Each structure stands twice: as C-alpha cells, then as structure tokens.
Amino acid sequence: MNLRIHGIDLARGLAILGMMLAHFADPLSRVGTLIDGFPSTLFAVVAGFSLALIHSRAPESPAPLLIRGVILFLLGSAISAVPSIAQVLTSVALIYLLLFWVPRLRTRHVTVVFVVLVVASALASSFGFSMTVYPPAAWLVYGTLGVLLFRLQERAPQRIPAVLLGAAVVAGLSLWWRVNSVGYQFLGDSVSPVDHGSTMYEPMGFTPADSLSAALTPLPHSGSLGDLLSTGSMAVLVILGCLLLTRMRAVVSATWPLRAVGRAALTVYLLHVLTAGFYLQHETQAEFPVPDATDSAQEEPSLEGYQEVVAGADTWEELYEAEAEFYGYADAGAGDAAKYSKPAGPNTRWWAFGISALTALVLAPLWLHFFRRSPMEWLVSRLIRSGAAADRSAHTP
Structure with missing residues (x-):
C-alpha cells in the first residue's frame, strides 16, 4: 500500500470521528459551534480524492464510480429513516454520480469546473436554494476539490508544503471570520448570541432580502462562499497534513487504529448512525x-x-x-x-462519543487484522466487480 493511501485513510478516519463528535455535541456548546460542518466537509473532499483515485485505477469505464454512487445512494436512503442524525451517504453518492466524468479532464479544466461550481453554490445560497443540511452544489464543490488534491499529490507532490501553508493561513482567517460573523460569544462552555434580543442570523446581516450577504456569510452548511472557504480550506489542511505525516514510517505505525477506522469507514459510519440515532432520539424525548x-x-x-x-x-x-x-x-x-424547555447549559454527551470512538478504534483494526476488508467495504467491492464485469460483457463485441 502506498503512502498516499495511508494519508487518505488517516484523513477519512479523522472525518468519521469528527462526525461522531458533531452528532453527540450540543449545537450551542463551544465544541458544537466550532466543528459544525468541518467533519462532513472533510469526508466529502476525501470522497472526491477517492473518486479520482478509483478512476486512475480503471480509467477505461465509469462503471465502478457509478455503481459505487448507486450503492451509497441506496444505503443513505435506507438509513434516512434513522432519527436525530442527518446522514451524509446520499450526498457522497452525488459526488460519484454527477462528477464521474471530471477525472477525465485536464487539470486546468477541472479548475474551471471547480470555480463554476463555487459560483453556483454561492448563488444557490443567496437565493435560499442551498439551505439544507448538506447543500448539493456545495458537495459537488468539495468533490471537485478532492480531485484537484489528487492531481496535486500525483503530479506535483513537491508543492504540497506550500499549499499546506497557504491552506493553514486561509483556514485560520476564515475560522476567525466565521466565529465573529455568526455573532456568537463563548460563555464558559456554552455559546450564546451576542444580542439576545435578535435571531442568530441578524448579527450576520442575514435577511431574505440581503442576497449578497447570504452568498458571502460563512454560515455552516449554507454552501455560501464563506462556508466553502472556511470548511474547504480546513479540509485541505487536514488532508495534506495527513499525506505529509504518513511519509514517516513511525507515524504510519502509530496511527494504525485511526487509519483502520478510515479503511472501514462505511461499516463504522453505518453502525454509528444506527446506534447513535436511536440513542439521541431517546435522549431528546427525555429532555422534551x-x-x-x-x-x-x-x-x-x-x-x-x-x-x-x-x-x-x-x-x-x-x-x-x-x-x-x-x-x-x-x-x-x-x-x-x-x-x-431544554435544560440550561451545554449538553455535549462526551461519554457517548468516547464509547463510540473507542469501540471503532478497537474493533476496526481488530477486524482488519484477520480480514482484508470490513464487511460493508467487502460487499460494495463485490457488487462493483460484478457490475463492472457485466458492463464489460455488454460492450464486448
């Protein structure tokens, strides 16, 4: 296995644990506010990287990408009934289903597609079309960004440190912009609006009539330019950092449990959603x-x-x-x-996150010690191979 895969497995594992924390964190806590949108974005950009990687291994047919997208869409639709958690699989599926052709393009053309999608996402946000948990246009931006990172790793790895430094600067500035624009101040371990007599959007100048502000403001999960800038730059920072760190053998060995979670990401994510969703619903019913x-x-x-x-x-x-x-x-x-009403103060369920994370960090490497793939990854791989073989047979004279 090459170093590029080690780094992507590590980044994917971080995304899985980050989404676990986001699910168990109180949205108005310090942690909940700071990480909102970052883990899912990291997962989406890694999916774009994987899209380009899979294409590089089988460039002759888009069937593996399309089949993977269909499987993820069906799985996501199936677990959408789980309460309390907004699943990401159908959004990841869009990356495979709608961007399967992007890895075939030249890098300059991929960059053009990326810019066009950024503008489309910002416009959709300004008109209120993207105000969903995972705006489709934004996730296509993240997927294309992942393709560009794959090209960087493959064709200009010597530029990774410089891009990493730039991403760190942008991520730091955009995070400061987001915290101040949203208008929250930290009070102990909780977060409250600066102006308690207004809504959370008013400190940002967000009103239905203010389309320009809506297109720029870094509101999490909005797909606005500010949201794309803050979450996308952080994802680039994490992915490139993981790629550089895993060039060292000691880091590869030390991060094996987390990389194993990344290799078993689909299995771990499904188990987490199925267990945490119903638990959170029970807790919510107890609070309300x-x-x-x-x-x-x-x-x-x-x-x-x-x-x-x-x-x-x-x-x-x-x-x-x-x-x-x-x-x-x-x-x-x-x-x-x-x-x-909800009890006063933040209600981040740290113990639940700890149990979920520790279980994943123990069971994933244990399973992969005896088997090559985790259960869901094995099933998806079998379905893709069968579908790709059928596709080749259909096109063979």
Missing part, C-alpha cells in the same frame, strides 16, 4: 417530554390564523414574538416552560 393529554386536547391553531400572524410581522423579532403568542408560549407559566 410529550405534552399531557390535557394540553394536546386544546384546539389546534388554524393555518389562516398563522398566515395573519406572518402578514402582520415586519421584522424577524416581531414574527417570533407573534408566533410565541399565537401558539401560547408567551403565556406559559414558569412550570410549563421548565417542563418543555
């Missing part, structure tokens, strides 16, 4: 009890009444105040508020 029957027996608000509330609000603050009054939250007593 189901209202009593007497509460649910009250007359439900009407759609017409809510439309009148929206029409009568001129600002976001007025809208939220009117919503609170419309749904009866504003008149709830202190006891009712305590019953249905």
Whole structure:
C-alpha cells in the first residue's frame, strides 16, 4: 500500500470521528459551534480524492464510480429513516454520480469546473436554494476539490508544503471570520448570541432580502462562499497534513487504529448512525417530554390564523414574538416552560462519543487484522466487480 493511501485513510478516519463528535455535541456548546460542518466537509473532499483515485485505477469505464454512487445512494436512503442524525451517504453518492466524468479532464479544466461550481453554490445560497443540511452544489464543490488534491499529490507532490501553508493561513482567517460573523460569544462552555434580543442570523446581516450577504456569510452548511472557504480550506489542511505525516514510517505505525477506522469507514459510519440515532432520539424525548393529554386536547391553531400572524410581522423579532403568542408560549407559566424547555447549559454527551470512538478504534483494526476488508467495504467491492464485469460483457463485441 502506498503512502498516499495511508494519508487518505488517516484523513477519512479523522472525518468519521469528527462526525461522531458533531452528532453527540450540543449545537450551542463551544465544541458544537466550532466543528459544525468541518467533519462532513472533510469526508466529502476525501470522497472526491477517492473518486479520482478509483478512476486512475480503471480509467477505461465509469462503471465502478457509478455503481459505487448507486450503492451509497441506496444505503443513505435506507438509513434516512434513522432519527436525530442527518446522514451524509446520499450526498457522497452525488459526488460519484454527477462528477464521474471530471477525472477525465485536464487539470486546468477541472479548475474551471471547480470555480463554476463555487459560483453556483454561492448563488444557490443567496437565493435560499442551498439551505439544507448538506447543500448539493456545495458537495459537488468539495468533490471537485478532492480531485484537484489528487492531481496535486500525483503530479506535483513537491508543492504540497506550500499549499499546506497557504491552506493553514486561509483556514485560520476564515475560522476567525466565521466565529465573529455568526455573532456568537463563548460563555464558559456554552455559546450564546451576542444580542439576545435578535435571531442568530441578524448579527450576520442575514435577511431574505440581503442576497449578497447570504452568498458571502460563512454560515455552516449554507454552501455560501464563506462556508466553502472556511470548511474547504480546513479540509485541505487536514488532508495534506495527513499525506505529509504518513511519509514517516513511525507515524504510519502509530496511527494504525485511526487509519483502520478510515479503511472501514462505511461499516463504522453505518453502525454509528444506527446506534447513535436511536440513542439521541431517546435522549431528546427525555429532555422534551410529550405534552399531557390535557394540553394536546386544546384546539389546534388554524393555518389562516398563522398566515395573519406572518402578514402582520415586519421584522424577524416581531414574527417570533407573534408566533410565541399565537401558539401560547408567551403565556406559559414558569412550570410549563421548565417542563418543555431544554435544560440550561451545554449538553455535549462526551461519554457517548468516547464509547463510540473507542469501540471503532478497537474493533476496526481488530477486524482488519484477520480480514482484508470490513464487511460493508467487502460487499460494495463485490457488487462493483460484478457490475463492472457485466458492463464489460455488454460492450464486448
């Protein structure tokens, strides 16, 4: 196995553990805010790197890439029913299904595609088309970025230290920009809006009418230019750092458990989603009890009444105040508020993350000590080989 694979396995393993932490972290905690969007982006850029790597091994047909994309899409669709976790597999599948042709291009043309996708993602964000957990246009940007990193590793490895230094500078500046733009200040181990009388978007100047701000602001998972810059530069920093570190034999040996998680990424990720999703749903139900029957027996608000509330609000603050009054939250007593509100303070489940991470770091290398591939990776490999063979037979005269 060459050094390039060691580095990518290490980066993929870091992405898996990072997504575990993101799932168990309180979104308003210091950790939850700082890592939001970074692990999934790293996973997406690594997928783009793998896209180019797989193509380099079988450039004659796109079948392996397309089959892998279909499998990931089906797996992602199947686990979408798991509560509390937004799965990434269908988004990764888009990289294989929609960018399978990109590795065939010259590097300058790949760069053009990358720039076009960046502009498209920023425009989609400015018009509100990308306000999903994993904006499709943004993930195509990350996939193309991974292809460019593969070209850098293959054709100009001597430039990696310089690119790594540039990525470190951009990542540091963009992280500072993101923290300050989002308008949060750290209070102990929790994060609160600087202006408690406004929404979290108002400190950034984010309003539906302000398309330019929406296209630039580094809001996580928005696909904006700022989001792409902060998360993409951090992914480049981590991947190139892993590629350089794994040039040393001692690092390769010391990082074997984490690299094993990267080699078994699909198996580990699926097991994590299936276990953590239902656990988090149980915890959420415990924190937010189901209202009593007497509460649910009250007359439900009407759609017409809510439309009148929206029409009568001129600002976001007025809208939220009117919503609170419309749904009866504003008149709830202190006891009712305590019953249905989240406990004060951050609620990062460190012990759950520790158990999940430790289990992966122990079981993945143990399995790979006896077997060449983890279960899901073996199954995907078999399906790809069968599909590729069928494709070759169909095109053989």
